[in-house]
Amino acid sequence: MVRGNTLSVRPPPxxxxxxxxxxxxxxxxxxxxxxxxxxxxENVTPLWPPTGIAVAxxxxxxxxxxxxxxxxxxxxxxxxxxxxxxxxxxxxxxxLAPLLAVVLLNRVGFRRxxxxxxxxxxxxxxxxxxxxxxxxxxxxxxxxxxxxIPASDLPAAWAVWWTGDAMGVLTVAPFLLSLPLFRDLERWxxxxxxxxATILAVVAAxxxxxxxxxxxxxxxVMPLLGWASWRLQLRGVAPAALVASLVTTWTTTRDLGxxxxxxxxxxxxxxxxxQAFNACVALxxxxxxxxxxxxxxxxAALASAAAELEHRVRxxxxxxxxxxxxxxxxxxxxxxxxxxLSQEEARARREHYIAETLQRSLLPDRxxxxxxxxxxxxxxxxxxxxxxxxxWYDVVxxxxxxxxxxxxxxxxxxxNAAATMGQIRMALRAYALHDPTxxxxxxxxxxxxxxxxxxxxxxxxxxxxxPATRQLRYTxxxxxxxxxxxxxxxxxxxxxxxxxxxxxxAATYTEASVELAPGATLLLYTDGLVERxxxxxxxxxxxxSLEAVGxxxxxxxxxxxHLLAALPEQEMVADDIALLAMRAVALLDSPLALSLxxxxxxxxxxxxxxxRWLRESExxxxxxxxxxxxxxxxxxxxxxxxxxxxxxxxxxxxHLVDGLVEVTIRDNGQWxxxxxxxxxxxxxxxxxxxxxVEVGRDTDGTEIKxxxxxxxxxxx
Numbered sequence: 001m002v003r004g005n006t007l008s009v010r011p012p013p014x015x016x017x018x019x020x021x022x023x024x025x026x027x028x029x030x031x032x033x034x035x036x037x038x039x040x041x042e043n044v045t046p047l048w049p050p051t052g053i054a055v056a057x058x059x060x061x062x063x064x065x066x067x068x069x070x071x072x073x074x075x076x077x078x079x080x081x082x083x084x085x086x087x088x089x090x091x092x093x094x095x096l097a098p099l100l101a102v103v104l105l106n107r108v109g110f111r112r113x114x115x116x117x118x119x120x121x122x123x124x125x126x127x128x129x130x131x132x133x134x135x136x137x138x139x140x141x142x143x144x145x146x147x148x149i150p151a152s153d154l155p156a157a158w159a160v161w162w163t164g165d166a167m168g169v170l171t172v173a174p175f176l177l178s179l180p181l182f183r184d185l186e187r188w189x190x191x192x193x194x195x196x197a198t199i200l201a202v203v204a205a206x207x208x209x210x211x212x213x214x215x216x217x218x219x220x221v222m223p224l225l226g227w228a229s230w231r232l233q234l235r236g237v238a239p240a241a242l243v244a245s246l247v248t249t250w251t252t253t254r255d256l257g258x259x260x261x262x263x264x265x266x267x268x269x270x271x272x273x274x275q276a277f278n279a280c281v282a283l284x285x286x287x288x289x290x291x292x293x294x295x296x297x298x299x300a301a302l303a304s305a306a307a308e309l310e311h312r313v314r315x316x317x318x319x320x321x322x323x324x325x326x327x328x329x330x331x332x333x334x335x336x337x338x339x340x341l342s343q344e345e346a347r348a349r350r351e352h353y354i355a356e357t358l359q360r361s362l363l364p365d366r367x368x369x370x371x372x373x374x375x376x377x378x379x380x381x382x383x384x385x386x387x388x389x390x391x392w393y394d395v396v397x398x399x400x401x402x403x404x405x406x407x408x409x410x411x412x413x414x415x416n417a418a419a420t421m422g423q424i425r426m427a428l429r430a431y432a433l434h435d436p437t438x439x440x441x442x443x444x445x446x447x448x449x450x451x452x453x454x455x456x457x458x459x460x461x462x463x464x465x466x467p468a469t470r471q472l473r474y475t476x477x478x479x480x481x482x483x484x485x486x487x488x489x490x491x492x493x494x495x496x497x498x499x500x501x502x503x504x505x506a507a508t509y510t511e512a513s514v515e516l517a518p519g520a521t522l523l524l525y526t527d528g529l530v531e532r533x534x535x536x537x538x539x540x541x542x543x544x545s546l547e548a549v550g551x552x553x554x555x556x557x558x559x560x561x562h563l564l565a566a567l568p569e570q571e572m573v574a575d576d577i578a579l580l581a582m583r584a585v586a587l588l589d590s591p592l593a594l595s596l597x598x599x600x601x602x603x604x605x606x607x608x609x610x611x612r613w614l615r616e617s618e619x620x621x622x623x624x625x626x627x628x629x630x631x632x633x634x635x636x637x638x639x640x641x642x643x644x645x646x647x648x649x650x651x652x653x654x655h656l657v658d659g660l661v662e663v664t665i666r667d668n669g670q671w672x673x674x675x676x677x678x679x680x681x682x683x684x685x686x687x688x689x690x691x692x693v694e695v696g697r698d699t700d701g702t703e704i705k706x707x708x709x710x711x712x713x714x715x716x
């Protein structure tokens with residue numbers, strides 16, 4: 001197993017001991033060579049090859065060879081130290097510094113091939129300059145501590161020691177790391193061997209000549225190293241850099257060259273200058289070699305990619321030829337499928353048209369206007385292709401001035417659910433007009449659903465409201481409870497419960513009642529408003545109550561819009577939402593104001609609303625009958641004459657001031673000319689019943705004002 005560039009598994013014992021012995025011997029011989037260049041006492045040298053040997057051994061063989069290096073270092077230091085303890089401490093520094101260098105190199109992903117610019121920078125600055133401060137500090141400090149040198153010589157000893165260890169890493173380690181490349185990389189031709197030998201000889205000659213020359217011409221080595229880096233990369237430049245550093249260091253220890261001991265400056269300055277030169281040699285050589293290696297590798301990768309691309313093009317051409325044949329067959333099959341698809345699309349368009357038409361016809365096109373009651377409703381379809389579901393609501397004006405309200409849900413979506421919803425809504429209207437009591441209506445629906453064997457689950461809540469008494473009677477067949485908002489609180493109507501209609505063979509329905517306070521708001525809704533994914537239904541009910549109570553003073557339309565914006569998930573409406581809101585309005589001492597379609601079916605609503613207003617205004621029964629007949633006749637004239645066969649509206653208003661009832665009927669149409677066949681009795685009847693009648697006609701329509709003096713009255 002390989003971790004970074006260092007083997008982490010120890011080999012068998014025989015190989016292990018052999019490797020330790022071989023590395024230890026190489027370390028010892030290198031140390032003897034380095035000691036021959038000592039400048040301080042006998043153990044501080046500007047070039048210490050064993051550090052380079054140790055770093056290369058750790059990188060090539062593994063860190064487990066440290067015992068061989070430690071023993072060899074101790075053997076080298078013992079004769080030249082003041083005792084075994086200083087020798088052991090110095091040997092420890094000689095081992096720790098290379099180990100630290102290898103750890104730092106592995107941390108930055110160092111490659112022993114030195115074929116990247118970052119590898120060249122790492123071995124110079126991390127392995128050589130930074131890590132060798134450890135061995136220099138330990139070694140020089142040990143010399144001072146053991147009285148081998150005076151404390152005043154510590155800076156010079158440290159500088160020489162650091163220079164020697166760093167030079168060992170910069171010169172020897174790359175050379176040793178380059179040796180396996182002759183086996184791993186492509187073999188050199190004989191011309192490359194001749195070129196390498198020539199470069200080595202010229203580098204040695206130029207370096208020796210510069211050492212004896214009076215001029216500072218050592219820089220001439222740099223172009224030669226650049227040539228070696230460009231032509232031969234690490235395998236050629238590493239030996240050349242080693243030769244240049246060895247010759248320069250040897251001449252420095254012999255008081256020759258630009259860095260001789262008796263030149264300018266102190267020993268520390270001379271060692272720093274020597275270190276700077278050798279560092280520049282190493283950095284320039286290895287950086288250029290890595291740069292060239294990267295360019296060669298990139299060119300090889302580009303050539304390989306080009307060959308791979310060419311192969312892929314040939315392969316893709318073959319595949320395209322085969323794909324063209326398959327495509328021809330698929331085109332033939334697709335033409336047949338398109339014909340079938342066009343037929344399916346035609347059927348889908350028909351179904352969509354039917355769904356839209358059915359949706360428009362199933363829900364009320366407008367809510368009735370009932371004096372003493374405000375109404376608002378909203379319907380939001382689920383996000384689906386055919387946006388028709390089983391959620392519905394309805395408001396029915398019942399005999400006796402009662403108001404019937406219903407909210408229901410047929411499970412599922414699509415035409416089947418919508419058709420079932422339409423049947424139930426129409427049946428509820430019929431049952432309510434026959435007998436408006438909640439139990440009777442729900443029992444009729446149950447018999448209908450059970451008799452037709454409808455597969456869909458149906459929930460319904462039906463309520464009857466009397467505006468005169470503000471009494472609300474209701475029954476609930478499995479539907480979410482209605483919410484009543486009054487006095488700053490929200491209360492759910494949880495009584496009168498029973499299973500969904502048609503679920504059981506025999507169902508018993510009960511009703512409950514509650515009196516709505518003036519200004520109270522009633523909310524009917526389907527489960528799509530309060531249900532959310534991964535959230536309990538109770539949390540949805542609590543949020544509905546909180547939002548409704550917080551906006552109870554808003555108009556009913558604004559309240560509905562706020563609830564639809566705040567409660568459902570905005571990104572997708574998973575289920576239909578039907579919402580019906582009713583608010584009980586106080587009638588005492590308030591005028592009557594109605595705006596209704598000018599249709600015959602609206603005459604009964606006008607009569608019922610006016611009757612309720614007259615009674616609440618305490619108008620005597622005799623005057624009440626006269627006013628009702630006169631108003632009915634005027635409204636009938638509007639329906640019959642104002643708009644012809646087209647649509648139109650009629651506005652009816654009434655108020656009581658100082659015992660005088662004034663009723664006004666307005667339209668925006670143009671009355672047809674009276675036929676000469678004995679008509680016109682309606683206006684005469686109105687004038688006979690009312691104290692005064694005023695008829696005004698202009699281009700905007702007709703207005704009839706009728707007044708009747710009554711006993712008892714009030715102020716507006």
